[in-house]
Amino acid sequence: MALLLQILVNGVLLGGLYALMALGLALVWGVLNIVNLAHGAFIMLGAYVSFYLFTLLQVDPFAALPLCMLSLFCFGYLLQRHVLNLIVRAPMFNTLLLTFGLDVVLMYLAQIVFSADFRVVNPSYAGANFSVAGATIPLVRAVAFAVALTLTLAVWLVLVHTRLGRAVRACAQNLVAARLYGVEPRTVYALTFGLGAALAGAAGDLYGVVSQISPYIGDALTAKSFAISIIGGLENPLGVVIGGLFLGILESLTSLYVGPTYTDVASFGVLVLVLILRPKGLLGRAA
Amino acid sequence: MTRRLLWFAPLVALAALATVPWLASPALIQFGITTLLLATLAQAWNIIGGFAGYASFGNSVFYGLGGYGTAIAMVQLHLPFGVGLALGAALAVVFALLLGLPVLRLRGHYFAIATLALAEAMTGIVANLDIAGRNIGLVLPLLKGDALFYELSLGLLALVTLTVFWISRSRFGFGLIAIREDEDAAAVMGVNTTLYKAAAFTLAGFFSALAGGIHTYWITFLDPISAFDITLNVMMIIMAIFGGAGSIFGPLIGALLLASISEVLSTEVTNLASLFFGLVIVVAVIFMPRGLADVMRRFKRLGWRYFSQNVRENRL
Amino acid sequence: MTPILQVSHMTKRFEGLVAVDDVSFELAEGEILGLIGPNGAGKTTTVSLISGTVEPSAGKILFQGAPIAHLPAFRRSRLGIGRTFQLMKPFPGLNVLDNVAVGALFGTGGGQRRLGRAREDAANWLDFVGLDHRALQRADELNGPDRKRLELAKALAMKPRLLLLDEVMAGLNHAEIEEVVTIIRKVRGRGIAIVLIEHVMKAIQSLSDRLLVLHHGQKIAEGPPDEVLSDAQVVEAYLGRRRT
Numbered sequence: 001m002a003l004l005l006q007i008l009v010n011g012v013l014l015g016g017l018y019a020l021m022a023l024g025l026a027l028v029w030g031v032l033n034i035v036n037l038a039h040g041a042f043i044m045l046g047a048y049v050s051f052y053l054f055t056l057l058q059v060d061p062f063a064a065l066p067l068c069m070l071s072l073f074c075f076g077y078l079l080q081r082h083v084l085n086l087i088v089r090a091p092m093f094n095t096l097l098l099t100f101g102l103d104v105v106l107m108y109l110a111q112i113v114f115s116a117d118f119r120v121v122n123p124s125y126a127g128a129n130f131s132v133a134g135a136t137i138p139l140v141r142a143v144a145f146a147v148a149l150t151l152t153l154a155v156w157l158v159l160v161h162t163r164l165g166r167a168v169r170a171c172a173q174n175l176v177a178a179r180l181y182g183v184e185p186r187t188v189y190a191l192t193f194g195l196g197a198a199l200a201g202a203a204g205d206l207y208g209v210v211s212q213i214s215p216y217i218g219d220a221l222t223a224k225s226f227a228i229s230i231i232g233g234l235e236n237p238l239g240v241v242i243g244g245l246f247l248g249i250l251e252s253l254t255s256l257y258v259g260p261t262y263t264d265v266a267s268f269g270v271l272v273l274v275l276i277l278r279p280k281g282l283l284g285r286a287a
Numbered sequence: 288m289t290r291r292l293l294w295f296a297p298l299v300a301l302a303a304l305a306t307v308p309w310l311a312s313p314a315l316i317q318f319g320i321t322t323l324l325l326a327t328l329a330q331a332w333n334i335i336g337g338f339a340g341y342a343s344f345g346n347s348v349f350y351g352l353g354g355y356g357t358a359i360a361m362v363q364l365h366l367p368f369g370v371g372l373a374l375g376a377a378l379a380v381v382f383a384l385l386l387g388l389p390v391l392r393l394r395g396h397y398f399a400i401a402t403l404a405l406a407e408a409m410t411g412i413v414a415n416l417d418i419a420g421r422n423i424g425l426v427l428p429l430l431k432g433d434a435l436f437y438e439l440s441l442g443l444l445a446l447v448t449l450t451v452f453w454i455s456r457s458r459f460g461f462g463l464i465a466i467r468e469d470e471d472a473a474a475v476m477g478v479n480t481t482l483y484k485a486a487a488f489t490l491a492g493f494f495s496a497l498a499g500g501i502h503t504y505w506i507t508f509l510d511p512i513s514a515f516d517i518t519l520n521v522m523m524i525i526m527a528i529f530g531g532a533g534s535i536f537g538p539l540i541g542a543l544l545l546a547s548i549s550e551v552l553s554t555e556v557t558n559l560a561s562l563f564f565g566l567v568i569v570v571a572v573i574f575m576p577r578g579l580a581d582v583m584r585r586f587k588r589l590g591w592r593y594f595s596q597n598v599r600e601n602r603l
Numbered sequence: 604m605t606p607i608l609q610v611s612h613m614t615k616r617f618e619g620l621v622a623v624d625d626v627s628f629e630l631a632e633g634e635i636l637g638l639i640g641p642n643g644a645g646k647t648t649t650v651s652l653i654s655g656t657v658e659p660s661a662g663k664i665l666f667q668g669a670p671i672a673h674l675p676a677f678r679r680s681r682l683g684i685g686r687t688f689q690l691m692k693p694f695p696g697l698n699v700l701d702n703v704a705v706g707a708l709f710g711t712g713g714g715q716r717r718l719g720r721a722r723e724d725a726a727n728w729l730d731f732v733g734l735d736h737r738a739l740q741r742a743d744e745l746n747g748p749d750r751k752r753l754e755l756a757k758a759l760a761m762k763p764r765l766l767l768l769d770e771v772m773a774g775l776n777h778a779e780i781e782e783v784v785t786i787i788r789k790v791r792g793r794g795i796a797i798v799l800i801e802h803v804m805k806a807i808q809s810l811s812d813r814l815l816v817l818h819h820g821q822k823i824a825e826g827p828p829d830e831v832l833s834d835a836q837v838v839e840a841y842l843g844r845r846r847t
Contacts, residue, residue, distance in 0.1 A: 035396045037403075086573050090601035092396050093342050094572050097524065100344070101568030104521050108562040186603050219517060223407050226400050261415050268408035275401045276389040456718055458708050465705045468694035475654055475688075476761060477680035477709030 002134050007252045009135040013145045015248025017206055020148035021221060022228035022240040023155060024199035030234035031159075031168055032192055034084065034095055038103035039225055040218030042197050045106065046072050046204025047121075047213040048114055054121050061121050061209045062143060068205040069198040076197025081190040088189065103218060110215035121208040144206040149241070151202055155195070156238055168192050220264060227271035297536075304441055308434035316433045318550055320505060323440035324498045326542035328519065329526035330447045331494035336524065337532030338454060339487040340467025341391065344520050345402030346495050348409045349379040351514035353496030354503035355413060358425040361504070363418055368430075372500040379496030383489040391484045394470075406515060414511040424510025427503065436505045443501065444539075447494045452535050463487055464533070518561045525568045531580030540579060573598060605668045607632045607765055607796045608653070613662035613672075615648055615820075622648040624820035625662070630765070635787075635797045637811030637828070641840065645820040646800045647689055650767045653798070654686040655679040666765065683711040685763030687754040689770045689800070693742035700725050700738040703756045710761025728756045732786055748779045755786065765796045772803045780806055808832065816840070 025039045036042075049068045053059040059067070079102075087094045128139040159165040167183045168191070179185060207213070207221075224247060232243025247267055254266040308316055328350065336342045356375025360366040366374075390401045413419050454460035462483045465473035474480050503509045522545075530541025545567060549560045574594040575582050585593050608630040615623040623645045630636050638646045651657040653664060655676030664672040671679055685706075694702050703725035708714045715721040729735040732752045737745065745753060751771050758766060768787070772780050784806050791797060801807040807814070807828075814831040816824040818840040824831045831837055 035400070083569070083573070086598050086602045087576075088601070088603040090572075090576060093399070094576055094601070096342070096344070096396055096399050097528070097568055098572045100521060101525070101565045101572065104518060104561055104565030105569065108559075108565065112562075189603060220407065223404055226404070230400075259415070262411065265408050265411040265415075268404040268411070271404045272386075272390065272401055272408070275393055275397055275404075458714075458716060458718065458721075461701070461705055461708055461718065461721075464697065465694055465709075468696055469692045471656065472688065472692040472694065473705070473709075474676040475656060475680060475686055476706050476757065477677050477711075477714060478705075479677050 003256070005133065006135045007256050008249060009132075009137060011249030011252030012245060013137070013141045013248070014252065015245035016145035016148040016241075017141075017203065017210065017244070018224065018228055018248050019152055019241045019244025020199060020206065021203040022225040022232070022244055023152050024196035024203070025222075025225040026229040026232070026234055026240050027155065027159075027199070028193055028196040029229060032088075032189055033092070034088070034193065035092065035099065036196070037096060037099040037222060038106060038218070039099075039196075039200055040220065040222030041103045041106035041110075042072060042076065042200035043204040043207060043221050044110060044213070044215060044218040045075070046201030047208035047217070048110065048119075048204075049201065050205040050208050051119050051121050051213055054123070060123055061205055062147065065147065065202055065205050068201040072201025072204075073194040073198035075194075076200075077190045077194035079197070080193035081186065084193065085186060085189065103222070107215050107218055114215060116215060119208070119213040121213070123209070126209075138210075140209050144210060148203070148206060151199065152238070152241060155199065164191070223271070224267050227267050227274070230271060231274050301441075301445055305438065308437050313433065316437055318546070320433065320437050320440050322542060322546040323437070323444050324502050325522060325526060325546055326539050327440070327444045327447050327498045328495055328523040329530070329538035329542045330444065330451055331491045331498070332523045333451060333527045333532055333534075333538045334454065334463075334494075335484075335487045335491040337527055337534070337538070338451075338460060338463040338467065339484055340463075341484060341488070342399050342524070343402045343488070343491070344399045344524070345404075345406035346491060346523060347515050347517060347519045348382065348402075348406050349492035349495035350499035350502075350519060351409060351413070351509075351511075351516075352378040352382060352492075353499030354509045354514045355419055355425075356496065357500035357503050358420075358427055358509055359418055361427055362420075362425045368504055371504070372497060375500040376493050376496045379492040380489055383492035384485060387488040387492075388481070388485055391481070391488060403520075406517060406520065410511045410515045413515070420510070422511065424508060424513075427507040427509075429507050430504065433505075436501060439501050440498075443494070443497055448535065448539065450490065450494070455535055459483065459486070467533075518564070521561070521568065522564050525564055525571065528576075528578055529567065529571050531578035534578075534580050537578055537580050544579075576601070604632065606630055607667055608798075609663075609665040609668075610653070611663045611665075613649070613652055613664060614660050615645075615652055615657060616660045621820050623652060623659075623817075626817070626820070626822050627662075628815055628822065628825060630796050630798065632764075632796050633791060633794050634812050635791055635799060635810055637807040637814045638798055638800045638817065639802075639807060639814060640817035644817040646817055647769055648820075649817065650686060650769055650798065650800060653679075653765075654684055654767055677709070680710060680761060680763075681713055683762070683764035684767065685710070685758035685761040685765070686767035687751075687758050687769055687771055689773070691750050691754050693745070693750060693753055693757075695741070695743035697742055698739050699734060699742055699745070699753055700729065702742045702753060703728055703760045706757040706760030711763060714761070725756075725760055728760045731759065731789070732756045733782065747774050748776075751775065751783070755783075759790065763795060765798070766790065767798045769800045770802065772801055772806055784810060804832075 021043060025036060028034050028036055046068045049071055050061050050064045053064045053067060054061055087098055125139055129136050167188055170183055228240055228243035228247050231246055232239030250266055250270060251263040254263050307319055332346055353375035356378045357371035360371035360374045361368060386405060390398060393401055414422050462478040465478050466480050466483060470480055526541040526545050527538040529545060531537025549563050552559065552563055574597055576597060582593060589596060606629040611627045613623060613626045626649060640646055652659050655674060659672050663670060666682055700722060704721045707721035707724040715724060729738055732755050734749060734752045734756060737749060742753060755771060772783050780803060787810055799807060799811060811828055813826060814828050815822060816831060816837050823840060824834045824837045
């Protein structure tokens with residue numbers, strides 16, 4: 001029983017991080033209708049930014065969050081404004097292909113620049129943990145969870161309650177009308193995509209603290225982000241929280257009851273199942 | 288007179304290519320085998336992605352299943368290569384039907400994502416199977432003589448191209464094209480879309496599996512990562528699209544061109560080649576999304592403006 | 604003689620909206636039934652229910668005496684039901700001839716087996732609708748009226764026994780409407796039954812043997828055109844809102 005509780009706690013902590021991971025993807029997908037297959041690569045880059053800030057400048061990974069987010073934001077903004085913008089009105093398949101290509105480029109560039117070695121970010125308090133109701137909670141994971149949830153809620157608030165958020169959603173609904181209201185779509189698209197990248201960067205930063213970094217982590221994370229976005233449904237930004245928690249707990253349970261090497265199989269298996277049975281996600285209406 | 292020439296040209300090319308093992312250096316023969324197999328993958332993708340319009344991002348599954356079928360048959364069951372190939376192909380066909388049918392009900396990018404997820408999942412599943420050698424993989428018996436593998440690969444490419452040729456002139460092919468252009472209209476006009484999509488997917492899987500089997504026996508080794516290599520998907524798709532998806536020779540030209548350039552550019556094997564392919568995709572999707580065939584057709588009229596026009600049409 | 608089409612208590616509900624509500628009617632072979640009603644009355648949905656694009660929530664549909672309500676769309680085409688779409692759906696990348704050839708390849712009874720024969724048939728149908736001069740043009744390069752003709756040719760190439768026409772005259776000028784009316788008469792002359800959705804009153808009045816009026820998904824009138832068009836309920840629901 002205590003073991004089950006521990007597994008569930010692990011799953012929830014992981015789930016919070018997963019939710020943040022998926023948020024960037026879901027945002028860009030749901031609002032801009034851009035399916036970014038390079039999303040995992042952005043997460044990977046965020047992890048490396050935090051790693052080098054930590055290793056070279058001794059910047060604490062949590063303190064490095066704003067820097068990670070800012071650098072990835074700029075990267076995403078420029079990428080959208082000058083590259084992705086060029087195919088926004090093309091068929092969806094072109095976007096898939098383009099981001100697929102970007103994913104490959106980023107992955108192999110990372111391999112060349114950062115080398116294929118596994119990296120870890122190990123702050124001094126890495127091993128610290130505390131107990132709640134008999135379950136051990138690593139400090140790092142708890143903080144990561146808190147940060148992840150906070151960011152997710154913050155983004156949701158911005159989208160729903162601010163002018164920028166309204167502008168973004170207006171563009172998503174109707175480009176022509178948005179223009180008439182003085183919204184410049186290209187800027188809004190770039191800002192939104194940049195925000196998505198910034199969120200990926202934050203997720204990468206946190207990821208580096210709880211797991212190993214390598215140039216190859218991107219693909220699996222992209223697939224998981226998809227799983228989460230689809231499970232949670234794209235209609236509600238908070239759907240990623242549901243999806244993230246679901247996947248986190250699923251992976252934890254799978255790891256215990258089936259085997260640690262089956263976690264990916266479980267995630268992707270669930271993704272395929274959800275796609276087939278309820279493409280609009282658990283929160284959305286059935287197709 | 289020119290029509291007869293058009294018929295002869297591919298046959299002459301085929302005959303010429305068949306003589307390569309006796310004329311070329313070992314390195315060139317090896318390049319030839321790799322390129323021929325990649326071209327087969329691109330051509331197989333062409334059936335489901337180019338003709339039917341269902342862009343699968345997971346055909347590497349079939350390639351891997353072909354490889355593992357062959358490897359398991361030869362290493363664990365001590366069966367001859369031919370049987371191994373057949374087993375690999377059978378695995379791919381079963382997979383295509385079992386999982387293809389539900390997944391093919393998805394449209395557009397949902398289908399792409401689902402196939403990508405399947406590809407990722409397969410790597411994980413196979414890595415847990417003892418009969419497949421788990422993470423370590425399997426080592427196959429060595430068969431010396433690249434010439435044999437070359438001719439096998441060439442034969443396979445000819446077979447899949449012939450299939451595509453037949454598709455392009457058949458009722459089946461027209462059905463696929465109709466599905467690609469407008470699936471609802473196709474259904475209303477009498478096309479059994481479910482059957483046709485499944486058939487296209489299965490055909491693509493069949494040929495991809497054979498390519499995987501040949502490749503595996505040739506390099507005598509496979510493990511989950513290399514067998515279900517995700518970057519293979521990148522390569523086969525970009526080769527088909529670059530050359531012209533939905534055409535007969537487009538994927539071949541795309542494969543030949545891109546493989547050659549990649550070979551010339553790279554001194555390493557996978558890294559730079561993959562980087563190169565990634566860049567090609569990005570550039571090609573932006574400037575020539577309809578492939579080389581379309582470039583050649585319209586370049587005459589528009590010149591370099593062809594490329595800027597593509598951008599102007601699609602940018603925000 | 605069995606009516607070619609029998610629809611009884613056909614209903615379609617979408618997420619809280621009843622698009623078609625308990626509609627029943629029959630159609631005899633070679634008959635033209637005009638389907639009219641204000642926008643959103645459920646006319647296109649009715650046609651989609653018959654062609655199989657959409658499945659009914661309740662009710663029965665009999666085609667040539669056999670139940671088809673749960674058959675997939677392509678099977679109904681094989682049985683002999685053809686339709687055109689209001690928002691036209693040409694196959695954009697194909698030329699006009701090949702667009703029609705698809706219909707010839709997959710129509711009633713499974714269509715032609717060989718591409719060559721299908722293309723021949725297609726050429727004949729293009730001639731029938733007056734589009735033969737555009738046979739080799741790309742379908743997405745056609746203008747509005749020609750697209751309508753292409754829709755028609757595609758459906759006809761399937762050699763249907765029942766043809767469902769959804770606003771084939773929308774956006775056409777006077778002369779073009781006359782041409783389409785002539786074509787439809789020719790089609791009926793071949794014994795094909797037709798369900799016709801139109802807003803062009805004169806045309807539908809002169810073509811139809813009977814009219815059926817839908818309003819909010821329900822049938823509110825059915826009968827000979829003159830009778831129906833002078834029915835007070837119909838006038839109020841439909842004509843009363845428009846200034847012709």
